[in-house]
Amino acid sequence: MDGGRTFLAATVGPVLVALIVLCLAPLGVLLVVSFFRVDFVSIVPDPSLHNYAQVLSSGSYRYLIAKALMSGATIAAITAVIAYPVAFFIAKRIREVKAALLTALLIPLYTGDLVRIFAWRLILGREGVLNSFLIWTGAIDRPIETLLFSPTATTIVLVYNYLPFMVLGLWLSFETLDDHLFEAAADLGAGRTTILLRLVLPLTAPGLVAGALMVFALVVGDFITPQLIGGASGVTVISAIADLFGAAFDWPLGSAIAWTLLVAMVGVVAAVVVILGRTPWGSAAFGRG
Amino acid sequence: MERLLRTYVALVYAFMYLPVAVVALFSFNSSEMLAFPMTGFTLGWYDVAIHDSRLLGGFLNALTIAAPTAAIATTLGAMAALALTRRRFRGWTLFAALLIVPFFIPKIILAVADVIAMAALGVPHGVPAIIAAQSLIILPFSAMVIASVLIRLDRRLEEAAADLGASGWQVFTRVQLPLMRNGLIASFFIAFVLSTSEYLVTSFVSGRTQPLAIMIASDFRFRLSPKLDALATLIVSANVLLVAASELVRRRAKGAVG
Known part of the structure; x- marks a missing residue:
């Protein structure tokens, strides 16, 4: 069909141009600069692997990258556990107000990063809502000092920020799950646990993987939350990159860290896909087996 | 249980x-x-927030940025959604994957990549740079919203129009465009909201322009007051209204099926 080619040129064309100019090209420039070095206040185009050697040999950068990946995986796991029953409930127990419930879940997302963090500081701060409330009710005598500016606070707010993405991913899977399967399994004598482990979990695995990927990537990239909520524990690989592009002028090193992080993220995702793909449970997630 | x-x-x-x-x-x-x-x-804090001329300037800046950003993201999103839902072409998977790259890459990496590329090419920081950077970040969301409407449309209407002799362009302007109108409106609203609340990439490429989100960020660090609560409540209410309106419009688009 001749119209097909025109159609693709008119639709895919401009989008590809935008993606290349605004995303791939800047990332390419970032990659090129990562091989350069800084001399005083200027960038010297003298290609070497020096920056990467520095990133990989530095204990603190390795630690920060590992910490970011771990934190992404941890938050993905926590949100998965919290979101699972919610997604099931919305997909299987609600008919009339389904769209409204999903929209209601997404509305806090549209408040913007800063408004949300601002609110959590009001809640968790030393003179914050939670402490004042507990003292007011007489549950405690003096404020709990460690609520805000702790790794726990960061975890709570990260879970809060990205829970809706996990619910969305899982909800899509539950929505396509055929209820007759449950009845058939129950008729054939399967108990609740068997149905959950052998039927529900494998069939919702695609949604779980989609949700986990979104949460993982978003958590690794989040630096305002650890910085403004985590206090001293809030140094992340992302804030290290931001510093190198700000006060500590070293764009090449910052670029090398950024690219190392990107490669590490892709590596983790690829590893998960390969490992899961080998189990019968996970092969359902990637449409094989 | x-x-x-x-x-x-x-x-x-x-x-x-x-x-x-x-x-x-x-x-x-x-x-x-x-x-x-x-x-x-x-209600005093609302009075203070509304009459703060600095914040009002930031608000106007945010609107000047959000309107073109929402228009660009929606246009590109519509093109991507049309291609992905209406054709199964070679490179379909690659195209879909590329489309979600801006969502998956840490925003700070996009921000510093923009800063470096702009420095290399001598592109100045400011409103056009903010619009370009935000359009890219919002594109995956726009494409998703519009695709969710396109998937539900009855393809037989388009086929019937083509059978009756309509050209590709006529099918688009007379059949697809009217049917996907609600998806476009929904995408525009959501892109508008996302643009006004985007802070990170904006702060890297904004130059001397200060949209509201950046002002709130600095007030938040140095001048915490209930005025910010009032401002945040106003922003959230406006966002909820926009998102709810777009959701209503988008769901009405389902009526087009059948």
Whole structure:
């Protein structure tokens, strides 16, 4: 069909141009600069692997990258556990107000990063809502000092920020799950646990993987939350990159860290896909087996 | 069991709305202190927030950026959604994957990549740069919203028009465009909201222009006051109205099926 080619040129064309100019090209420039070095206040185009050697040999950068990946995986796991029953409930127990419930879940997302963090500081701060409330009710005598500016606070707010993405991913899977399967399994004598482990979990695995990927990537990239909520524990690989592009002028090193992080993220995702793909449970997630 | 599930889901929703509720609550509290117990009811902070000329300037800046950004993201999103839902072409998977790259890459990496590329090419920081950078970040969301409407449309209408001799362009302007109109409106609203609340990449490429989100960020660090609560409550309310309106419009698009 001749119209097909025109159609693709008119639709895919401009989008590809935008993606290349605004995303791939800047990332390419970032990659090129990562091989350069800084001399005083200027960038010297003298290609070497020096920056990467520095990133990989530095204990603190390795630690920060590992910490970011771990934190992404941890938050993905926590949100998965919290979101699972919610997604099931919305997909299987609600008919009339389904769209409204999903929209209601997404509305806090549209408040913007800063408004949300601002609110959590009001809640968790030393003179914050939670402490004042507990003292007011007489549950405690003096404020709990460690609520805000702790790794726990960061975890709570990260879970809060990205829970809706996990619910969305899982909800899509539950929505396509055929209820007759449950009845058939129950008729054939399967108990609740068997149905959950052998039927529900494998069939919702695609949604779980989609949700986990979104949460993982978003958590690794989040630096305002650890910085403004985590206090001293809030140094992340992302804030290290931001510093190198700000006060500590070293764009090449910052670029090398950024690219190392990107490669590490892709590596983790690829590893998960390969490992899961080998189990019968996970092969359902990637449409094989 | 069912009641347990219900209670649990209610608790999760309460968790999601707790911060929003706290901000709204303190915006009406007469004390300057953001702490319990509450001292009394006032609308004064709203008065202060609305009459702050610096914030008003930031608000206008945010609108000047959000309108073109939403238009660009929606146009590109519509093109991507049309291609992905209407054709199965070679490179389909690659195209779909490329489209979600801006969503998956840490925003700070996009931001520093933009800064470096702009420095290399001598592109100045400012409003056009913000619009370009934000359009890219919002593109995956726009494409998703519009695709969710296109998937539900009855393809036979398009085929019938083509069979009756309509050209590709005529099918688009006479059939597809009117049917996907609601998806476009929904995408525009959501892109608008995302643009006004985007902070990170904006702060890297904004130059001397200060949209509201950046002002709030600096006030938040140096001048915490209930005025910010009032401002946040206003922003959230406006966003909720926009998102709810777009959701209503998008769902009405389902009526086009059948």
